[in-house]
Amino acid sequence: MTICVAILLFPDVEVLDFAGPYEVFTTAARVHGRRQADSAPLFRVFTVAESEGLVRARAGLEVRRDFSLTAHPAPDVLIIPGGVVDAELDKPEVIRWIAAQAAHARITASVCTGAFLLAKAGLLDGRTVTTHWEDIADLRARFPGLTVKEDCRWVDEGEVVTSSGISAGIDMSLHLVARLAGRELAVATARQMEWREC
Secondary structure (H helix, E strand, C coil): CCEEEEEEECCCECHHHHHHHHHHHHHHHHHHHHHCCCCCCCEEEEEEECCCCEEECHHHCEEECCEECCECCCCCEEEECCECCHHHHCCHHHHHHHHHHHHHCCEEEEECCHHHHHHHCCCCCCCEECCCHHHHHHHHHHCCCCEECCCCCEEECCCEEEECCCCHHHHHHHHHHHHHHCHHHHHHHHHHCCCCCC
8 A cells, every 4th residue: 555645845944854755755666666666656655735836945945746735645644844934833733734634634743833733723733753953942932842852863652753853854754654565675774875874
């Protein structure tokens, strides 16, 4: 069975926050496909965005979404990247969408300041989480009901997983590949990417 991985895009999203997980899951699908050519693709990875047309990510990179918030495949894994999230925090339709998708996804994960969006959607209440080191104090102040860990790459709380900043999203995604498809595939994916570990 193919596992659908949806990655949210928004203006000023941090590039590696979405591109890192995208690379991990698509590489894992490719590596798996080489080993089991007759099986369905392991992962189907796609992007979702509120705005039509190109999304201007942080530093000006323009990315075209695959689907809108209102018409997309149901995600098994929902990835919420970070970046400059202030505008997204003030969009009820985005927060509602995150909460609605998370209600049916097997795993909802954030990278970096994407944790703020999960918290605003009520998905982190009472949980242990992490975010970019620079934003830990702000996350604690805005959402005092969270236990925010420092100095860790990711925190796995079962159906909700949060990672620290930027490149940590790659580590977290490799961890998710291991959870969903086994450590052997995660290690092979990291090797294919020439990543240091998983």
